[in-house]
Structure formats: C-alpha cells, structure tokens
Amino acid sequence: MRKDDAMLKVDGLRKVYRSGSREVEALRDLTFTVEAGELVCLVGPSGCGKTTLLRCVAGLLEPTGGEVFVDGGPVAGPPPGMAVVFQEYGRSLFPWMSVRDNVELPLRRKKMPRSRRRELVAEALASVGLDGTESAYPWQLSGGMQQRVAIARAVAYEPTILLMDEPFAAVDAQTRADLEDLVRSLWRRLGVTILFVTHDIDEAVYLGQRVLMLSASPTVVQDELTVDLPAERDQLHTRADPRFTAQRAHVYAQIQAAKARTGTASGAAGELSSADR
C-alpha cells in the first residue's frame, strides 16, 4: 500500500438494481475515503442504500459504476483483510456449531496451526466478555451474547478493516449501549479501521470519529461531520455533553433536509424513468 492511499476509497459508486424492465437506482454517486485506523459511521434514512453500499465494499455485489479500493487494491470479490458483522446475528451464526467452531470457521481459510487458531478464538471470546461459552450453541445464548459471538468471530480473524451493518438494530437498548462501548474499546485496542453503518443518529455521533451523512435515495454523500468529542467516551457523560447534543442536532437536521428534498419520508429508492437512463 502506498503511503497516500486510504484504507478504503469509494469513488463514484453507483448501483442500479435491474429486474425485468424495472430499474431501481439505489446509489447514484458515492465518493468518500476512510483512513487506516479510523472509525467512521455512515448514517442515512431507511432505504437509502446503506446495505447496498456495504455489500459493494465487501465485494458481495458488483457496482453498476465507479470503483471501490481496499488497502490500495480494487475490490473484486471479498477482500482478504476484511471482516463483516451483519445485523441479523441469528442468521450469521450456524446453529449446529458450537460458539468455538463458529468463531474458528473463518480462520480455517487462513493457513495457521490449529493451536494458533484455538488461541485466537479464546482471546477473541475473552475480549468480548464471553470466556467460558466455547462449547455452548448460539441458540442457548441471548441475542446480545450472540451478537458478541459474531463480533468475536470478526476480531479473531484479525482484520485490517471491519464493516458493521446496523449490528445492534435487533438488541435491547441496554445491551446496545454495552455493545457500542465494546466496539469503541476494541477499536482503540486493536487499531482496526471500522466502517459502521447505522440509521441511529445518536449511535453514529457517540461511536464515530467522523460521521458521513447519506441523502435519501438516489443516494449521494450529503454532508460530513468530524466529531468533536473526547476519545474517552461513556454513555452517561458523553451523551449529556452539550457538544454531543449540538452535533446530533446537526446530523438530524441534515437528514431531515435530505428527506424533504426528495419528498420521500420513507426514502424509497429512485425508480428510473426512461429519461434518466
């Protein structure tokens, strides 16, 4: 990687879904970068294409236009140093495998001795507060614990870049707060680059060093905020900090403005008329 290369570079990304004669322009023209070691949150109205963007970045979906570069190289298929944590932990863990086997699974693709794999699994589970659960099955754990397993699996893989797609949308508020703090502490300890997608404005400002705001569909990066909060954050004090409330109000206003501009409160994707094509 050259020194001036960002860890993630999204350049003019466009995605149009086609099914039969129907075309939906989910992403119009997205350009942004994430530097190595940054924690960037991406926030936008429902249906604005956040998942589409992450799938393009993860090499799971082919863009219609533009390019994605990870660690200086163009993305064509899942990049080797990348791990992804999805929203639906229930579907991302295999119910017939123990916690240990679930966390170890991606490591089998890396050539390393079994003893090292076991070591990484144990360390990762300890880092998310789940030591002792190795032989349990996912369905024996609470939703929050299952999402911790999914995070441990990503951490054990030792990624250089971690994508998180609304990972806490399905857990209760208290668990969510704990998991947010877990992500920040892992990020600070491991120095990994994180792109965290959420529709929750408070979560984006609480977690991020920077917040990228997406417009409603068809989607562009509408605004960007460098978060002015101390690196040491905690749920009680940070959320009561006047800087926090001012910044969340700013992001909220931007997103409302984006929704008003397209006139779609629900943010339905742009159906293409023949004149647009």
Ligand SMILES: Nc1ncnc2c1ncn2[C@@H]1O[C@H](COP(=O)(O)OP(=O)(O)OP(=O)(O)O)[C@@H](O)[C@H]1O
């Ligand atoms: N496979 C597909 N075929 C056709 N249209 C699709 C497909 N996947 C997504 N879309 C459309 O593209 C738009 C963006 O969807 P996407 O799931 O990326 O949005 P999102 O911001 O992640 O949504 P949410 O916040 O509600 O989860 C939506 O309008 C959706 O209907």
